[in-house]
Amino acid sequence: MPRQMFTDEYWNKFKTILLSVRIYDKPTLRQTVEGIFYRMRIGCPWRDLPATFGKWNAVYKRFNAWSLQEKLMSIFQELVVDPDLEWIFIDGSIVKAHQHSSGAAHERETVIGKSVAGNTTKIHMAVDACGLPIHFSVTGGEVHDCKEAPEFVAKLPLANYMIADKGYDSEPLRIQIREKGAEPIIPRKQNSTIGNDAVDWCLYKYRHLVENVFARLKHFRAIATRYDKLKRNFESVIALACAFIWLPM
Structure with missing residues (x-):
């Protein structure tokens, strides 16, 4: 079983943000998001995603579609709450x-x-x-x-x-x-x-x-x-990583 990124507490918070940017709550949603973060963390080709996360092509298509619709950037922006701007x-x-x-x-x-x-x-x-x-x-x-x-x-x-x-x-x-x-x-x-x-x-x-x-x-x-x-896909990867930094706040 590959190491995963989200505890139940973090996932519940993250899922609320996903739903707010109109990402639908499918039964495989957590599995798909964990697959995206696994690829970010490991840096492997999409084709080498472990079967634990489902079909690699399905995970990639979800990531690419969310990136195209700028939903992943919106997740980061939703999590930037009350920053200290001194x-x-x-x-x-x-x-x-x-x-x-x-x-x-x-x-x-x-x-x-x-x-x-x-x-x-x-x-x-x-x-x-x-x-x-x-x-x-x-x-x-x-x-x-x-x-x-x-x-x-x-x-x-x-x-x-x-x-x-x-x-x-x-x-x-x-x-x-x-x-x-x-x-x-x-x-x-x-x-x-x-x-x-x-x-x-x-x-x-x-x-x-x-x-x-x-x-x-x-x-x-x-x-x-x-x-x-693509620029938008690399930006989306950075946005998700920044969102993960904000998640414990």
Whole structure:
């Protein structure tokens, strides 16, 4: 019997969210969801799912349909309840794209880019003051943090402080953050003539909270290495992993 992810307590809570996003309560629902999480955790091909979870093709079709209808993203959004928005930490992390992630139809969006590490995808993440994920986006691995930051920050809720590393050192971005009512805590690069006297280094040290989320997400091997061909499917995997982090809250 493969190890499963959900206790009865967690499943009852998760099932309520599933029903709220119009995923139907079929007799095999828990079995199907456990199969999706098993594949996320192990990183195996869909065809190699143990028979315990039912026919692999049925599990994959459910996952793909829910992804297409954006229901898996809605599950994550439903679980983000009352985040602590005193601080927001933002950062990006690159993941390698496995050769099995190539080959998508040309009209489908993949966001797999070429970088120094080869074929990669970058996850841009925002977490609250408790270290819980509240928003994310994915781009090609070659996309610099500063390039994605304006659109990413625009979608974040109001906060008192927004903390990021030197990769986000941009004066227009600082202005955008202040216009949202937050104070940016972003160190300037070494060649800056302004310096970092205004940086709250004590608060900046808590930036490890966003790194911790990346570490937890990459316990799922289907996130640590990207196997999904389509952007929406990879986003759905990340959304489910973020939802699982929120589940005990």
